[in-house]
Amino acid sequence: MSKLFGYILSPVFYFFFGLTLCIFHPIQWICHRFFGYKAHKVSVDILNFFLTYCQVFLLNSVIFKNDYSLPTHRPIIFVANHQSMYDIPTLIWFLRRYSAKFISKIELTKGIPSISINLRVGGGANINRKDNKQAISEIIKLGRRMQQNNWSTVIFPEGTRAKDGQVKTFQFGGIATLLKAVPNALVVPVAIENSWKIVRFGMFPLTTGNALRWTVLNPIDPEGKTANEITLEAETEIRKVLGQEMT
Template sequence: MSKLFGYILSPVFYIFFGLILCIFHPIQWLCFKLFGYKAHKVSVDILNFFLTYCQILLFNSISFKNEYDLPTDRPIIFAANHQSMYDIPSLIWFLRKHSAKFISKIELTKGIPSISINLRLGGGANINRKDNKQAISEIIKLGRRMKENNWSTVIFPEGTRAKDGQLKTFQYGGIATILKVVPNALIVPVAIENSWKIVRFGKFPLSTGNALKWTVLKPIEPGVKPPNDITLEVENEIRKVLGQPMAQPASQSV
C-alpha cells in the first residue's frame, strides 16, 4: 500500500520540493549580498523548515526529541547515523540555534538550486574525497570557524548512507580532526530512525506513511578520552535507540 500511494504522491512531493529549492535560491543570494551571513542563515533555516515538512505530502510524520539543555555558547559536534538525504534538512531546521554546519562533497557546490549556494556561503567544509590533504585542510578550517563563532557541526561517522537502516561501523577521523582544533567541543549523538524507508523503493516511488524520528541523546564530554573511544560510545548509544547489536572496540572485534 505504501508503494501504491507512493506512485500517486511522489510527483506531488517532488514538484513542491523542487519549487521550494528554486524559490529560495535567489532569496539566499539576496539575503547574503544585501544583509550578510545572519540574514542568509535565517533564509536557510526557513528553507529547511519547508523542506522538512514537505514530508507531510507523503503522509510521513516528523518527530524531533531533545530532552537536554544544550549550550549555545560552546561548539558542539553532533554525530548522527545517516539514512537518506532527507536527514539533512531536518537536522538544519531542528538544530538551527546551534548554527550546525556540514561536511559535504565538493561536487555538491555546483548545479543544485539552493543547496549549492548554501554550501558555498554557509561556512561548512566542502571536501574532495579524492584529495585527502584538501579534505583534512577544509575540516580544520571548519574547526577554526566553530571555535571563532561558537558554531556546531554535524558529522556522519558512517561515511555513507545506511540504505537499509543497518548501522555501518563509525569512523573516528572526522571527530578526531575537529577535536584537535576545538578540544572543548561537546559531543552530542543524534539517532535518526526510518528516513531510509522513504527511498527503500529507490527515487521513485517514494515510500509513504513512515514515522520519521530524530532523537538527541545524552551529550558526551570529550575530556581526555581518545576519539576512537568517543566515537564507539556515540555509535553504541545510537544502536541502543535503533535496537541494533552493540559494536565492540576494534581490538575485540571478531
C-alpha cells in the first residue's frame, strides 16, 4: 500500500521539494552577497525547514528527540548513521542553533539549486574523495572554523548510506582529523531511523506513511579517549537505539 500511494504522491513531493530549492537559490545568493554569513544562514535554516516538512506530502512523520541541553559555547561533532539524503535537511533545521556544517563531496558544489551554493559559501568542507591529501586538508580547515566560531559538524562515519537501514561499521578517520583541529569538541551521537524506507524502491516511487526519527544520544566527552574509542562508543549507542547491537 505504501508503494501504491508512493506512485501517486511522489510527483507531488518532488514538485514542492524542487520548487523550494529553486525559490531559495536566489534568496541565498542575495543574503550572502549583500547581507553576509548570518543572513545566509537564516535563509538556509528556513530552506531546510521547508525541505524537512515536504515529507507531509508523502504522509511521513518527522520526529526529532533531544533530551539534552547541549552547549552553544563549545564546538560539537554530531556523529550519525546515514540512511538517505533526507537525513540532512532535518539535521540542519533541528540543529540550527549549533550551526551544523557537513563534509560533502566536492562534486555537489555545482549544478544543484540551493544545495550547491550553500556548500560553496556555508562554511562546510567539500572534499575530493580521490585526493586524500585535499580531503584531510579541508577537514582540518573545517575544524579550525569550528574552533573559531563555535560551530558544529555532522559526520557520517559509515562513509556511505545504509540503503537497507543496517548500520555499517563506523570509520574513525574523519572524527580523528576533526579532533586534531578542535580537541575540545563534544561528540554527540545521533540515531536516524526509517529514512532509508523512503527510497526503498529507489528514486521512484518514494514510500509513504513512514515514522522518521532522529534521536540525540548521550554526549561523549573526548578527554582521555582515542578517536577509535569515541567512534566505537558512538556506533554502539546508535546501534542500541536501532536494535542492531554488535554481536
